[in-house]
Amino acid sequence: MIKIDNLTKRFGSHISLDNVSIQFDKNDHIAIMGPNGAGKTTLIRSIMGYYHPNSGEVLINGLNPIKNRTKVLDSISFVPQLPPPIKLSLNELMKYIQASSNVDIAEIIHYANEMKLDINANLNKSFFKLSGGMKQKMLIAISLAKKSEIIIYDEPTANLDPKARDDFYRLLEENEKEKISLFVTHRLDEVKDIVNRQIYMDLGKVISDERVGN
Numbered sequence: 212m213i214k215i216d217n218l219t220k221r222f223g224s225h226i227s228l229d230n231v232s233i234q235f236d237k238n239d240h241i242a243i244m245g246p247n248g249a250g251k252t253t254l255i256r257s258i259m260g261y262y263h264p265n266s267g268e269v270l271i272n273g274l275n276p277i278k279n280r281t282k283v284l285d286s287i288s289f290v291p292q293l294p295p296p297i298k299l300s301l302n303e304l305m306k307y308i309q310a311s312s313n314v315d316i317a318e319i320i321h322y323a324n325e326m327k328l329d330i331n332a333n334l335n336k337s338f339f340k341l342s343g344g345m346k347q348k349m350l351i352a353i354s355l356a357k358k359s360e361i362i363i364y365d366e367p368t369a370n371l372d373p374k375a376r377d378d379f380y381r382l383l384e385e386n387e388k389e390k391i392s393l394f395v396t397h398r399l400d401e402v403k404d405i406v407n408r409q410i411y412m413d414l415g416k417v418i419s420d421e422r423v424g425n
């Protein structure tokens with residue numbers, strides 16, 4: 212469970228999150244929407260313990276994500292808006308993830324195949340040198356292989372072609388049971404079939420929070 216109580220985060224004099232209180236429970240699949248600068252990324256980064264709040268609290272299964280960073284991040288899969296500049300080859304990256312997060316390499320390869328990313332043909336290629344869409348596919352494959360109870364995607368389909376988007380949403384649908392999934396998105400039409408809650412943010416506040424279909 213993710214519990215956010217009266218969370219305020221300022222950068223200088225700018226308020227990015229303004230006294231936000233919200234809770235996400237198992238089987239909540241949420242689209243977080245809102246204009247550029249609304250505070251969506253600041254909210255998900257706060258969930259992952261990146262920021263010290265100015266006031267308020269975040270608890271992930273009862274744990275403070277700043278004080279218990281490793282334990283909390285173990286329960287979260289995150290795919291960022293922009294892939295990080297990882298220099299490791301795909302082979303090295305998978306070995307690193309297996310060692311650090313106990314993720315089965317065979318599972319990563321399975322989900323990469325499902326996303327039509329041929330890992331074997333690119334094993335010795337640096338992640339950094341993959342195309343934007345291939346990077347995104349690799350990160351998605353890792354996020355699904357990790358089998359975390361919380362999955363967070365910040366605009367993950369921006370670099371994906373339409374077929375890859377369909378593959379991604381099909382895989383998510385198959386994998387989101389008993390989990391919390393959070394999608395930061397500007398394209399509700401894409402996620403509307405896999406979410407059951409739609410949140411709209413603006414100026415650091417949650418403006419609306421609606422349960423929908425599914």
Ligand SMILES: Nc1ncnc2c1ncn2[C@@H]1O[C@H](COP(=O)(O)OP(=O)(O)OP(=O)(O)O)[C@@H](O)[C@H]1O
Binds near residue numbers: 247248253
């Ligand atoms: N590290 C930071 N330092 C200073 N200001 C920041 C920082 N991170 C975010 N902000 C500011 O906080 C506000 C909210 O940013 P945030 O990235 O959370 O918005 P967003 O809703 O994710 O926007 P977008 O749709 O453009 O990704 C913006 O005004 C941004 O400039």
